[in-house]
Amino acid sequence: MPVSIDIDNLDKRFVMRHTRSIKESVLWLLKGRRGDLSRKFSALEGVSLTIQQGETVALLGFNGSGKSTLLKHISGVMLPDAGTVRIRGRVAGLIEVGAGFHPDLSGRDNVFLNGSILGMTEKEIRQQFDSIVEFSEIGEFIDTEVRFYSSGMYLRLAFAVAVHTDPDIFLIDEILAVGDEPFQKKCLAKIKELNEAGKTLVVVSHDFDMVRKVCERGVVLEHGRIVQDGTVSEAIGHLRAG
Numbered sequence: 001m002p003v004s005i006d007i008d009n010l011d012k013r014f015v016m017r018h019t020r021s022i023k024e025s026v027l028w029l030l031k032g033r034r035g036d037l038s039r040k041f042s043a044l045e046g047v048s049l050t051i052q053q054g055e056t057v058a059l060l061g062f063n064g065s066g067k068s069t070l071l072k073h074i075s076g077v078m079l080p081d082a083g084t085v086r087i088r089g090r091v092a093g094l095i096e097v098g099a100g101f102h103p104d105l106s107g108r109d110n111v112f113l114n115g116s117i118l119g120m121t122e123k124e125i126r127q128q129f130d131s132i133v134e135f136s137e138i139g140e141f142i143d144t145e146v147r148f149y150s151s152g153m154y155l156r157l158a159f160a161v162a163v164h165t166d167p168d169i170f171l172i173d174e175i176l177a178v179g180d181e182p183f184q185k186k187c188l189a190k191i192k193e194l195n196e197a198g199k200t201l202v203v204v205s206h207d208f209d210m211v212r213k214v215c216e217r218g219v220v221l222e223h224g225r226i227v228q229d230g231t232v233s234e235a236i237g238h239l240r241a242g
Ligand SMILES: Nc1ncnc2c1ncn2[C@@H]1O[C@H](COP(=O)(O)OP(=O)(O)OP(=O)(O)O)[C@@H](O)[C@H]1O
Pocket: 014, 015, 043, 061, 062, 063, 064, 065, 066, 067, 068, 069, 070
C-alpha cells in the first residue's frame, strides 16, 4: 500500500499567553523590557507518523495533548516550526464547525465557496449540488444565510460538501458530536463507505465507542508526543490505564 500521510519529526511551539499584574508589567518596563513576559511551549514535539493509504486512524489523548494541532498540520491549515508533513492526494477536513463558510452568504453560495476551497471545479460542484443538498437534509434553508444556521446545520452542510469532493484523505475532528443521532449514523455509514473505497481516514475524538466502530489503528498523544501506536483497542486501554 502506498503511503498516504508521512509526518517526520514535527515540532510546533505556541506562545503561552499570561495576563500580568500591573506591578509585574511596570517592573518589566523599569528593567528595560529585559526578559520575556511570554513563554513558549511545545504543542507537538518530535512527532513522526506514517499512515498508509486506506488506513483508519484515531488520534487519542487527554485534553490539550496536541491532537487537533496535529490534524491541522495534516490538513495544511497550520505550518510546523520544524519537521515535514507529506500528503498524497486530496485532503478534505472537517476540523472546525463553520470553518470555510462565510456567515453572510447563503448555504447555496457556501457550497460553491467551500467546494472550491476543497479543490472542486465549479462544474463539479454544479453536478454534485443536488446530491450535496439531499445528503445534508437542509431543505429550503439552503437559501438562508448560514449565520442563522444551528451548529448541527453547519455540520450537515460541511460534511455533505466534504464527502462530495471525493477526497483521498478524510480528516474529522470531534465535530460529529454536534450532529443528532440519525445524522451521526448517516455520517458513520458514509465514512465506512469511503474507507471501503480505499480512502484514508484520520479521526480525533473522545468518543471511544464511535472510534472503535470506524478506526483500526489508535495513536495516543501525551504532551505533544506520541506515546502509543497500535490497535485502537490497545490505544484505548493505554488511556484507561491512565
Ligand atoms: N493557536 C494556538 N495558539 C496557542 N496555543 C494553542 C493554539 N492551538 C492550540 N494551542 C495549545 O496547544 C495545546 C494542544 O492543543 P490541541 O487543541 O491540539 O489539543 P487537543 O489534544 O486537541 O485537546 P482537546 O482534547 O481538548 O480538544 C493546548 O495547550 C492548546 O492550548
